[in-house]
Amino acid sequence: MTESAYVEKLRADKVSLWKQTRPLISRLDIELTERCNNNCAHCYINLPADDKAAQARELTTKDIQNVLLEVSSLGAMSVRFTGGEPLLRDDFEALYLFARRLGLKVLLFTNATLITPHMADLLARVPPLEKIEVTVYGMARESYDAVSRKAGSFEAAWRGIRLLLDRQIPFIVKGALLPPNKDEMEQFEEWATTTPWMDKPPSYSMLFDLRTRRDSEAKNRHVRSIRPSPEQVLGILTRRPEAYLKSTKEFCSKFMSPPGGLLFSCGSGHGGACLDAYGKLQPCMLLRHPDTVYDLKTGSLKDALTRFFPALREMKATNPDYLARCARCFLKGLCEQCPAKSWTEHGTLDTPVEYLCEVAHAQARYVGMLSESEHGWEVEDWRERLRRFSGKEKD
Amino acid sequence: METEVRMGSVYAPSEDVVAREIEGEIIIVPLVAGIGDMEDELFTLNETGKNIWGRLDGKKTLNAVVAELAGEYGAPATEIAKDVSGFVSELLKRRMLVAVSG
Numbered sequence: 001m002t003e004s005a006y007v008e009k010l011r012a013d014k015v016s017l018w019k020q021t022r023p024l025i026s027r028l029d030i031e032l033t034e035r036c037n038n039n040c041a042h043c044y045i046n047l048p049a050d051d052k053a054a055q056a057r058e059l060t061t062k063d064i065q066n067v068l069l070e071v072s073s074l075g076a077m078s079v080r081f082t083g084g085e086p087l088l089r090d091d092f093e094a095l096y097l098f099a100r101r102l103g104l105k106v107l108l109f110t111n112a113t114l115i116t117p118h119m120a121d122l123l124a125r126v127p128p129l130e131k132i133e134v135t136v137y138g139m140a141r142e143s144y145d146a147v148s149r150k151a152g153s154f155e156a157a158w159r160g161i162r163l164l165l166d167r168q169i170p171f172i173v174k175g176a177l178l179p180p181n182k183d184e185m186e187q188f189e190e191w192a193t194t195t196p197w198m199d200k201p202p203s204y205s206m207l208f209d210l211r212t213r214r215d216s217e218a219k220n221r222h223v224r225s226i227r228p229s230p231e232q233v234l235g236i237l238t239r240r241p242e243a244y245l246k247s248t249k250e251f252c253s254k255f256m257s258p259p260g261g262l263l264f265s266c267g268s269g270h271g272g273a274c275l276d277a278y279g280k281l282q283p284c285m286l287l288r289h290p291d292t293v294y295d296l297k298t299g300s301l302k303d304a305l306t307r308f309f310p311a312l313r314e315m316k317a318t319n320p321d322y323l324a325r326c327a328r329c330f331l332k333g334l335c336e337q338c339p340a341k342s343w344t345e346h347g348t349l350d351t352p353v354e355y356l357c358e359v360a361h362a363q364a365r366y367v368g369m370l371s372e373s374e375h376g377w378e379v380e381d382w383r384e385r386l387r388r389f390s391g392k393e394k395d
Numbered sequence: 396m397e398t399e400v401r402m403g404s405v406y407a408p409s410e411d412v413v414a415r416e417i418e419g420e421i422i423i424v425p426l427v428a429g430i431g432d433m434e435d436e437l438f439t440l441n442e443t444g445k446n447i448w449g450r451l452d453g454k455k456t457l458n459a460v461v462a463e464l465a466g467e468y469g470a471p472a473t474e475i476a477k478d479v480s481g482f483v484s485e486l487l488k489r490r491m492l493v494a495v496s497g
Contacts, residue, residue, distance in 0.1 A: 006444035006482045007489065010422070010437040017417045017437075075417065103413035103424040105435070127428050129435045170435075 022271060023075025024305045027107075029274040029285060030067070032092070033058055033084040038111055038148035040137065041222050042178060044209040044286065044344070049088055058277045061091040063297075065098050067275060070301045078105040078130060082285075084277070087114035093122060105129035111137070112160030113153055120163035131197055132171035134161060138181040139188055146180035170197045177206040177236065178226060185239075206233060207336060207359060210344040212286045227355065230362040238366065248334075248367060253390035255333030258382070261316045261323060263339050263349055265332060269309035273301070283309055286340035289349055317350035325375070326352050330382035335360035398487045400457070400480045405495040407453030412491045414448070421445050423491055430490055438491075447482045453495045457483060 010017070035054055036046040047054045059067075071079065079099055086092060087110055099106050107130040115123075123132070136157065138144030144154035164171050173192050177185070185204075192202045208227055210220045228236065238244045259265035269283030276282060281294040281304050292312055294304040317323055326337050336356045339349040346353070364370040369385050379385065408414055413424045423438040425431055431438070440448055450460045461479050465472040486492040 006441055006485055007423075007491075008439050008441065009431065010439055011433070011435065017420075017422060020418055072415075100426055101413060103415040103422070105424075125427055127425075129425070129437075 017077060018075070024271075024302065025071060025074050025076045025273060026271050027076055027078045027080060028067070028071045028301075029080040029082060029272070030064065031083055031275065031277045031285070032064070032081055032086040032089050032095070033277050035088050036083060036085040036111075037088060037113060038085065038137075038150050038153055040148055040176075041219070042147075042176060042208045042226060044212045044223075046084060049085075054277070058089075059275075059279050061094055063279065064095055067296065067301065068095075068099050068102055068104065072102040072104055074302060074305070076104065078107055080107040080109065082109035085111055085114065087119065093119070096122070096128075097126065100126055100128070108132045109135070110160075111135055111148075111153075111157055112164070113156035115160030115163050117163060120160075120167050120169065123164075123169045124167040127169070132164065132169065133174060134164075134171050135174045135176060136161075136188065136202075137176060137178075139184045139191065143181040143184060147176065147178050165195070168196075171195070172198055173202050175202050175204040176208075177204045177228070185236075204236070206236065207356065209286055209341070212288050212340075212344050214344065214347060224355075230355075230358040233359050234362045234366055237363065245367065248363070249390040249392075251333055252367075252369075252386055253392040256330055256382075256386055257332060258328050258330050258377075259326070259332045261327050262313070263315045263317050264313045266338055268338075268340075269305075269312055273304065273309070281308075283312060284338075284340050287343055289339070289343045289347075292339065292343075292349070315349070319348065319350040322350040322352055325357075325377045326350075327377075329376035330379060330386070331360045331364050331369075331376035334363045335376075398484060400483045400487070401494075402457045402461070402476065402480065405453060405456050406451045406483055406487075406492050407495045408448075408451065409491050409493045421448055438489075443478050444482050447479055448486075451483070451492060 031045070033055070034045050034047045035049050035051050036043070037049040038046070039048070040046060068079065081096070086108065089095070096106060106128040108128055110132065112134045137147040138154065141154040144157065145151055173195065175181070175185070175188055189201050192198050206228055208223045210223055264283070266284075268287070274282045274285045275296065276288070279295065279297040280288070281296045281301070282288060283292060294308045296304065317327060329335070336359075337353055341353050341356060342348050342351045345351070361370065361376065364376060365372060367389055369389050370376065370379070411425065411427045411430060413426055415422045415424060421440045423440070425436070430436075446464060447460065450463060455463070457479055461472050461476045464470070464475045464479070468475070483492060
């Protein structure tokens with residue numbers, strides 16, 4: 001239909017609907033469950049699908065509907081349903097329709113194994129208005145099932161993906177680079193280009209996070225053992241050297257500078273929040289330190305967003321090692337160090353994570369911003385180095 | 396699909412869309428497929444459309460809406476009727492409105 005005098009089309013992903021102010025929250029991420037029907041060893045959160053104790057603690061349908069009502073009333077335009085595997089919840093359809101009927105867009109993170117013809121029909125009839133994000137664990141039964149550690153999951157996932165394709169439900173795919181599928185990147189990326197909604201190569205998780213509940217040292221040992229070395233990470237990131245350099249230059253010109261003593265230098269808790277499966281509100285999905293979570297069952301989203309999170313964002317680091325290194329390091333934009341990573345790795349908010357530090361330094365040395373013997377926190381002329389690398393002045 | 400506009404009829408927002416108010420603007424969010432050309436398309440109404448939309452409550456006829464707007468804005472009813480009819484016609488075609496009676 002052509003444009004008219006009365007109705008104007010909007011692409012909410014391109015244009016902010018908020019022109020004069022900002023909503024208290026633009027999107028709420030909701031972990032509908034920590035349970036998953038896969039059993040991936042690299043996962044930071046998964047519990048068995050039949051974990052009755054976990055299921056009994058999960059927010060009820062009504063609890064989540066009340067949260068959706070509040071998030072909509074505060075101006076959010078979208079929610080993310082994630083997990084665990086969100087489609088495991090018996091009330092997924094009810095929650096999905098409830099959110100959509102509030103005018104919320106729904107971003108669904110799924111492994112696609114539980115997408116049935118009925119679910120695909122629903123998603124086709126009532127579109128989520130956001131591309132579904134499907135994580136693909138392998139291009140072959142052997143690799144996929146070796147990652148998911150669930151027999152039959154390969155067939156289930158690809159059946160779900162075919163249903164999405166058949167019904168033209170927009171989705172993108174992501175990968176998780178693990179020993180069983182590490183040789184399938186080219187095959188995966190080639191296939192990804194054949195799906196209609198991928199406008200760039202798929203992203204991968206590879207710097208796997210430790211258990212965010214800090215509930216299993218054995219699982220954490222395994223995660224550490226399957227992480228690629230900093231050199232391997234660099235090799236993967238620079239497979240397409242020109243594209244890597246271009247994006248890194250662009251990124252560095254915007255996001256590189258020493259973060260200083262404030263703990264939160266990211267946007268966590270500012271315009272967004274994450275709700276865990278049991279009613280605790282977190283500034284980000286990984287950060288479950290008891291000092292940084294808010295009990296939504298005894299409070300409100302508005303209170304968390306206007307009082308609790310702003311106070312968090314004023315928190316300062318006290319760890320001398322962090323203050324001597326991370327707080328003074330201009331590689332912030334290349335480094336994933338943050339309170340959440342410190343929490344998962346060390347149970348604190350401000351302990352340097354050596355692995356992340358090494359990955360950041362490997363990248364900085366590759367692009368010539370550091371010499372082999374230098375560290376990011378020792379560099380006095382970091383602005384000049386950034387300017388030389390990116391060709392732009394740091395704001 | 397009935398798209399003929401009858402001024403003696405009553406119209407209401409369709410259940411195929413959800414209307415939200417953001418900073419005083421009406422944002423129409425499709426609920427079902429096929430409302431927009433793109434899957435993630437949203438819509439907003441201009442000032443005229445906004446004033447009419449708020450009165451299409453499933454109770455008032457379009458004639459009553461015209462009379463109300465004419466009284467409020469002091470404009471000729473014939474001019475307002477053109478806008479009301481044009482607006483309703485377009486939103487019926489877009490499946491954003493439905494006839495409740497008439």
